Amino acid sequence: MGKLKHLGMSLLLATTFFSCGDDYDDTALRNDVNDLKSRVEKLESWCSTTNTQISALQGLVSALEQNDYVTGVTPIVEGSVEVGYTITFTKSKPITIYHGKDGKNGADGINGVDGITPLIGAEKDTDGIYYWTIKLGDADSAWLTDADNNKIPTTGKDGENGNDGEPGNNGEPGKDGEPGHSPVISVDTFEGKLYWKVDDEWLLDSNSNKVAATGEKGDTGSAGKDGEKGPQGEQGDSVFKKDGVKIEDGKVIFTLANGKEFTLPMLVDGLAVGIGGSDLFYASPSDNSIDVTFASTMKEEDYKSIVATITNGNEADWIIKSRGAVDTWKVAVTEPTFTGTDGTYTPGSAKITITPPANVKLSDTALLTVTVTDANDGTISVSREVKYFDGEIVACTGGDLSIKGLDTSVKRLALKGSITVEDFKYIRESLTALEVLDISMTDLTELPDRALRFGGDTPNTSLKAVRLPLSMKTIGYAAFTNCRALTSIDTENVEIIGEWAFEQCRGLVEVKLHDGLKEIRRQAFNNCISLTSIDIPGSVTDLGKNTEVSTSQYEGWVFENCTNLSTITLHEGLKKLYVSTFSRCGVVSINIPTTVTDIPDYAFQECQNLERVTWHNGITQIGEAAFLRCRSLKAITIPTEVTVLRNNLFDECANLQYVTLHHNITEIQVRAFSYCTLLKSEFFPYEDAYIDRAALPNALQTLGAGVFTDCKNMESINMQRTQVKNILRNTYYGCSGITTFYYPNVVETIGEFAFSGCSALVGSFFPASLTSIETNAFHLCTKMSQVYCLGSTPPTLGTAAFDSSLKSISTLFVPEAAISAYSSSSWNPYFKEIKKDLLHP
Template identity: 30%
Template sequence: MKKLLTFAALLAVVAFTSCKYDDDDIWNSVHGLENRVAKLEELCKQMNTNISSLQTIVTALQNNDYVTGITPVMHGGKEVGYTITFSKSNPITIYHGKDGQNGEDGTDGKDGVTPTIGVKQDTDGIYYWTLDGDWLTDKHGDKIKAEGKDGADGSDGEDGSDGTDGTNGKDGITPQFKIENDYWFISYDNGNTWTQLGKATGENGKDGEDGVGGDSMFTGIDYKTSTDYVIFTLADGTQIKLPTWSAFEALQRLCNETNTNLSALQTIVTALQNNDYITSVDPLTEDGKVVGYTIKFAKSNPIVIYNGKDGTDGVDGNTPIIGVKKDTDDIYYWTLDGEFIVVDGQKIKAQGTDGNNGVDGSDGVTPKLEIRESYWWISYDNGTNWTQLGKATGENGADGKDGDSIKITQDENNVYFELVDGTIITISKTGSQSSNIIIFADKDVKKRCVGLWDTNGDGELSHEEVAAVTTIGTVFQNNTDIEFFNELKYFSGLTALEANAFNGCSNLCNIAIPANVATIDVSSFKGCSQLMQVTFDKNSAYRSFRVLKSL
């Protein structure tokens, strides 16, 4: 009996011990499940935050916003994400999406899959949401936009039953996730309706911890490679680049320097027109680097010209090239990207001729540039009205700085200003433009001569260029516009005036004959009824105006 009681007591102890063990095991299992569910719910929360942040990034790209700061988000002494601030948009938080960095997570939950959401730009240039690499579509099969283009007026939507525009034209929808009954659900209408996706936990009861923050959206945020932009890399490899404050600061500086160059360019044209000359050209240095030149004139105010090149070119962001070019009327006009700027059907003059007679309006206006919301704007009326040009920043976030706007070279006698389109303006350093450039008294004569014999394309004729001319043929025949051609005396290569050289030039009053001209055809000056003064070189074969009158 005593042995029986001892055996019974032993059974009770074993039974009690066994019961206690099973209870702990169940409790641990339940606790582990709750922990996994809590992790998944935290993941879901972070994913929704990342989705909202991603849409802000796309909108910032669309609105030409830029990043002003990036601050790490810390949790338990560990970096778990970043807070990113913008110039115009609200701050966002992006979570790394990986908290099993030591490799402990994500080996058992093969059946629990975290949906991968992202954005991708389609052929229409608009960013749409993607799910697991495929376009995210609504119940009508339409791709869901991640940006707000046309969203205000619903112009892209279907007609509703009441005939109003665009019942589905609400653009820039932010998808939302939730976990319910161990499944992922997604909503495209701010939580009004939900669509079931895959399981959030695996068949073996383990959560899919390879999906717990496992690179579900952002795989990288690079803000160290360049100070000009931040690169956001998504799970499918898509990269979005947003410019930083330093990029915009560089663009604003470029804009200011370009406006300085435009003002300087007009001074150069005016100096040329007024026969002014340059007294000094001094390098302008910054941090030991030549960034431009200070140029002083005998009569005009000093000018500064910046080199206009201090960085790599942006792929899509282009600096507008403003220049001047002489037209066939011998007047300099402003150009934009090589073409004459035309406003209300009129080219805009870069010099002040005819400015007071009211025929062409206000002459000699200096265009002004401005950067507004990442676009170039230009004004032709001192800032009263503005016209939008192209983007100042490229899609890749790099600023669109282009090459030298004005190239400056000089020799003993002249300073040469070469513009981007190849136009060369020559200003004397010796006190007289005539030292090398011939100053024509008659603009119609100059127009014809430059059009024929300007070999270097600078819009002027040098003594070397006219000396190379051996015949003028009949290029001036029947030209009733020309009045003065005393500059003909510099055409030292001429030995004869052919038949009809100036025949029909009824308004020609003055002309000077080159010294080497030994033959003048009898018809050379036929019909020149206004010809009153002819100058001969002392070494000329002809001595008097009567000779021409007798021809």
């Protein structure tokens, strides 16, 4: 009452001071004083009722913690009006709950400011203890804290166990438990205004401002205009919601003013069942069972069966919360036991044991339902939400993880709330033993760049799993670089995977990508050498895009060096691949979607296990060295829209036997098929004549240097109808299986070493268009017993154009009129004799 005396004295002094003088009219001041006094009296009455209700809430929480049952809900009637209920329990003391009521709007005035009614509640924290909460206005509920900023528990802690006594002596008694605390709500004045207090301390909002208990009174509105909002009207209830007690399906549901619900089982006709409350149950390996409690009056003759199920429910939000993982939750039931001649129920004998799915996340929520059937086939069911995590759970508000007092040797950590770049920095630098990081219950929308990146020579070798939230849309660049122990990742609702996101994650075996993913940027999975399969959804349009530099040399390499990546699934919708997308992967077979029209440079370079490529005729370009050293590839058909076979396209594909070409190809570039040692010269369908099957395309104009170098298995080549004028250096070098060769009708030059090592070649027919044969062009072609040259003028010869061994076996056939010219030219020393060509008169 000291505060009220102080207020009364202030009012008295004000009245005395302003009563001097006969002409002074103090009516307005007296009205203000009376109004303030009236508001104080109403608020004190409201506080008294609220404090009674806080005690009732404390009793309700105590009943929850003791797994108690409601035995009765008795209306309280004043006059003819029902004003509340008396709730009785099997073990706990009765509580009285009065009907809450809504606050009324204040009258209109000018510049009236609303007061705020604090809403008191209780909620269980991750440590399993219920604490008081407070809600101010539209703000979220927050923990109610003491002067030292500690959360205030609603009920007391358990006492400590006593020490066992020695034989013949009593043990020492245990220490008493700490009492719980009910916060006391009150009001007080400051600078002429009323503000809330809790436990005689000012109640402060998030900005450390005192919280007003009532609104300021507005002045009367002027004539003709509506006044603005004036003082707040009558207070609503601050603890229990209006009509906040209801009985439903064998349960009593209590709803607080802040919307929080508590549920207790009700004893009905001797049958009641509970599973430790209705609040969320956090299971763990050491705490994965829930006691099923029954009414103490239940006997064996009353009991028939118990069934437990764990499901994802029927509502859409359940499905979203569970992401399907709930389908693999499992439960096991231990039935109750009964003792004694009367079959008395044994408390604690019935249990439900929960087994979560593999890789369960803190955000995954299952619904456990227990149904008990009595001897008369009556049933009662109770449900409880379940989460599972094997480790420490910490709530964060953004940037404060380092001050949470974590043991830096923690191995399994789940974070809730908001986290920032600073929190990830703390994780990287301080939590070096961490094996599992679950951030699925944070509000992150973007995993920061370099969030968990370990660069250079200091990779992370402990972090095995990171579980992402459904809210996350972007994984920043280098977010997981060098996390070498990371084994799996589920990207959930992520739309963009940034550059280098998982580079050097050498232990990564499984990556789950989902529809909605749009981009996987350059080098995202580079050097993930343990990754075995990847299914890229059709929502991904770009695979390997670079957003920083527009030049292609900085794009691609998404799965480069994923040497164990044997299965790659691409879907319709993918439009663009970039350089070296799958270079040096372990892929065995690839199917290119019809939405992809361009195979980029080095796309499948050195995919040593690649055996089959299935693509479509809508492909218009195949890049340089796209299949270089794909040494398991056996057959390939060139799409009909591709007209240029680029440099080194199938270079060193040692097992490539069959290449099907088409006549629209205009260019085969340098070393496109070099060292394809098993390649057969059957480039067109079998229904064609053999000479046509061995033909190169009619539209061919350019044949690059070394195109067929060392293709030892080719037997015949027909270039007659091509438009190639120059057979360049090393084109058929080492093709030791070729026996016959038909030169282009328009050929003009044969380059250095062009046919060197074609040791099975038995002859040549050089058309009249030929003008030169360069150095060593036919070096080691030792079986050319017949050579025809149709030109009337001998083509010029480079040094050692033919093998010197031909001098003893080979005959040169030329037009009769040109015999003399050839005999006196550099051709003569290579041949045994020069004769008239009788085949081409």
